[in-house]
Amino acid sequence: MSVGTLISYFDKYLSLNSEEREVLSKRVVERKIRRKQFILQESDVCRHYTFVAAGCFKMYGADKKGNEHIIQFAAENDWITDIGSFHSGKPSLLYIEAIEQSVILQLEKNDLIHLYTHFPNFNRNFRVIIEDKYVELQNRVLQNISSTAEERYLAFLDQYPLLSARLPNTQIAAYLGITPEFLSNIRQKITKKKPYS
Amino acid sequence: MSVGTLISYFDKYLSLNSEEREVLSKRVVERKIRRKQFILQESDVCRHYTFVAAGCFKMYGADKKGNEHIIQFAAENDWITDIGSFHSGKPSLLYIEAIEQSVILQLEKNDLIHLYTHFPNFNRNFRVIIEDKYVELQNRVLQNISSTAEERYLAFLDQYPLLSARLPNTQIAAYLGITPEFLSNIRQKITKKKPYS
DNA sequence: CGCGACGTTGATTTGCCTCAACGATTGTGG
């Protein structure tokens, strides 16, 4: 049912022709995922490219103390995959967990390779997609090494207003690399600064 | 002369056939760059994909106080480009500067598009290249949000032993997101811990 | 020679974490 979401997603890049749509529809597998369900756990190999058709996920690593450090959120029309594990076939160090009830579309490695080999436009589309995500990630690195926690929080709200409204502050803190307590401090300071906005 | 470096670089991915080699050689422009010379400055548009055949570069953003925050180093057989500016055609916020005397090979946008359009293998090769770099960057983000400065420094030495030997500590600090003074503290603490290694 | 980049040290300040506690909300099983 949800394959249409993926097909029209590609319209942002080079639209798929009818043949490409058909093959994609055949190869892709749709799954419904409950809240708090994992589609990847540490020490498992990441075997799928996952497209989020509905809902929201987080990808994170856990440290010795069990704290989560969130590498990426993915809501509708976004991809979420541990590409490193996917390529190497080695066990992942990360978790991918549903934050909301979700619907995803998954491609296995063999099927993705089939698409790349027989329909070169997929190479071009995925190249552009990941280039865009690479730029996003570069900006985040720059933020991380050059800004205070408060600046990063405000930038996050600014860049992802819809997403940040859906997330509990604990998870925003885990994404920014600060503790929930300190995020609470920051929020308090901000509301005192601009009481009427 | 240095095009051979680039051609054999592609052997790590899908090797180029003779036609692809020939076209690439024709489209690529070789330049020698002196130390401290810029190939991109803030407010300029990034017009080239740049391959480093010899030498070393850094890409960084500057804050209001004039401090550098290094997003990426690139030594031999690596790419360095502000992809965001390159794609959008908008002015860059970044600098790319030679750390050593260098030789680069540059591709203009038109030429790169020509390669993508007529030789689909370039799409596939650049897709894989940037996927690898994406994974690297994700690991750096995870480090940044989950580790102390000391841990990040040790991880940097471990991951880039050759590179770190070529760089002054001030630039390593600007890459890690700490001050040179504090990096000096860390280094002192480390040598005291393991005096004989 | 003299200047600028580099690495270091120390004193002080600040940003952020840790730990503990609390109320409000959500959700879940009996």
Add this chain to the structure above:
DNA sequence: CCACAATCGTTGAGGCAAATCAACGTCGCG
């Protein structure tokens, strides 16, 4: 439907990590 646990947001006291500012010696380079 209620009881209880779990998650969430917040507050406060205290501690540590890292920045700031200033000073100094070294070195390479013009």
